[in-house]
Amino acid sequence: MFSAFFYLLRARGLDVSLNEWLTLMEALEKGLAQSSLTSFYYLARAILVKSEAEFDKFDGAFLEYFKDVEFYDEIPQELLDWLNNPKENPNNYDFGQDMLNRSLSAEQIQKMLLERLQEQDSEHNGGKYWVGTGGMSVFGNNGNATNGIRVGGVSRRQSALHVAGERQFRDFRNDTVLDTRQFQMAFRRLRQFSSRVDAPKTELDIDGSINETCDNAGNLKLVYQKPRQNTVKVLLLMDSGGSMEYYSNLCSSLFQAASKSSHFKDLKVYYFHNCIYSKLYTDPYCMPGKWVDTEWVLKNIGSDYKVIIVGDASMDPSELMGRSYYNYGARTDVPGIEWLHKFKNKYEKIVWLNPIVDTQWRTAYWLQTYNIIKEEFDMYPLTVNSLEKALKKLLVSK
């Protein structure tokens, strides 16, 4: 049943497994969809889709597959409200009318319903012709006719296609740029376990205990050992101010996520403006005085740190390549590109995250430095998928 829908979902990028599909079939067999498209929509979504980030893809595919039944959407809300509260059933079963009704095909009934909806302007109950409750016409709710279309009485909400059509989960798609929680989730991937860390000894060391107890002439002596812990250390360097203002919200969420990720052994954060020069700033305002020497950082922060540079890599070419560039109170004689090289030489694990997701609107002038830096570093756009790729890159041993 609906096998084509299964393949459509998969074609639209939803990773639906055969197991889940069979579960849906089982649910249909148990009658959980209650022969209503709306129920089917929620049933299929609950069983097949496991993340709100995928709801939108599902909505899209659902619309595509079931778009031809959209007709049911056009029943006005007032009409539904009245139909959902049936008046007393007048017990007016009419054999002749029933025979007449039975002779109608499904298409004819649909067509008639459409016509009636055009004409009808008031409530009708207990009749043979209009859409109403308790009647003998082929449409309406709670009536005595044996065939026809039930209008209303199924769901308080509007139909499935309406819900799917709203595409209200569009914002949750994870190929769009991400928020703090998603950042955090991505950062959790950055871990490497080792038991060679400073931590209280809380785990029972079985072999040690046996040895010690034997040495102790059989008198019980327990030995504890250190648990394994994450050893990943991170150095985060963030571009701040100027062209980065535009991305300040995004960068501050990245920063929050990194600082909240308590599982790092150590996290150091420094800021720079446009490019790294002889000073690194300790706060995002990049004020003279609140800084450390870049040389000091290179000397004191070990090469086992994993380095993440965040910046748009867009600046005046002279800022990257030129000498004697005056940068926020810090004079420099070494061009920015050489500072970047120093970092690249010292740290084996280094990635560049760029908030510019789409370079098309950038003019060629700003793209010059972007392209140079892209040559030098593994550069990733700042989205969920790419961040995960970047972090993976930091973990693999070359």
Add this chain to the structure above:
Amino acid sequence: MAALENFSGSRDYVVSEELMRAVNIAIALEKPLLIKGEPGTGKTALAEAISKSLNKNLIIWSIKSTTKAQDGLYVYDVVQRLYDSQFGNEGVDDIKKYVKLGKLGEAFSSEDQVILLIDEIDKADLEFPNDLLWELDKMEFYIPETKETIKAKQRPIVIITSNAEKELPDAFLRRCIFHYIQFPDQELMEEIVKVHFENLDEILLKQVMDTFYWIRTLEINKKPSTSELIDWIQALQIGGIDPEIIRKEIPFAGVLIKKNEDLDTLERVKKRFKF
């Protein structure tokens, strides 16, 4: 469908129709129900409501960052046994004495069907859900120490909540029914509030709602949610605040907004608009 028990919300918990469907689907298919959503949208309260509405016992297993899957099954207190054996205490031979069932074990061995809430599963280690696959699928586990198999006498209804701090493994997700609790719209929220406060003044309610949803549109880090709204209304009622000034002054804003920087943002916006 008729023979199945149907969950339809309880007296003090308002469910959206979608959520109700998801719960009933999960019960009918005998699969765990995974609930995700913003903090404060009543994920945990759902299990309590189901337990009340179906009149079944609720067993809560709250997950912490240090929780291991094993803790939920059983704990074998080997250290106690070693110490006992040292002094030849009675019953040391009886391993059962040192095997204590965890929450999952408790749910399995219960005579009646129970609701098992595995709260905030994403708090635990990344591998945690994978370690429970077999147990949740087959509803049984084996204790090698006592050579015993604990099998569910009545398959419990399993509710799992997650704050989406971590991604859950695929294999685990495939076995669950999934529902995402969206933040309630104003209409549903009014219903929820009315359940918590009988005879709430209509003018007050209107003012509170407008202000609350307005605050949620602001650029703040931690948006207030249902539980904060309910606390706030309580504070307003106890404080005897005149509904007319709620919108203007936003009294007890600290109940709604928990972060200093967010409070500052609110103050700035208030000044700019000068209601």
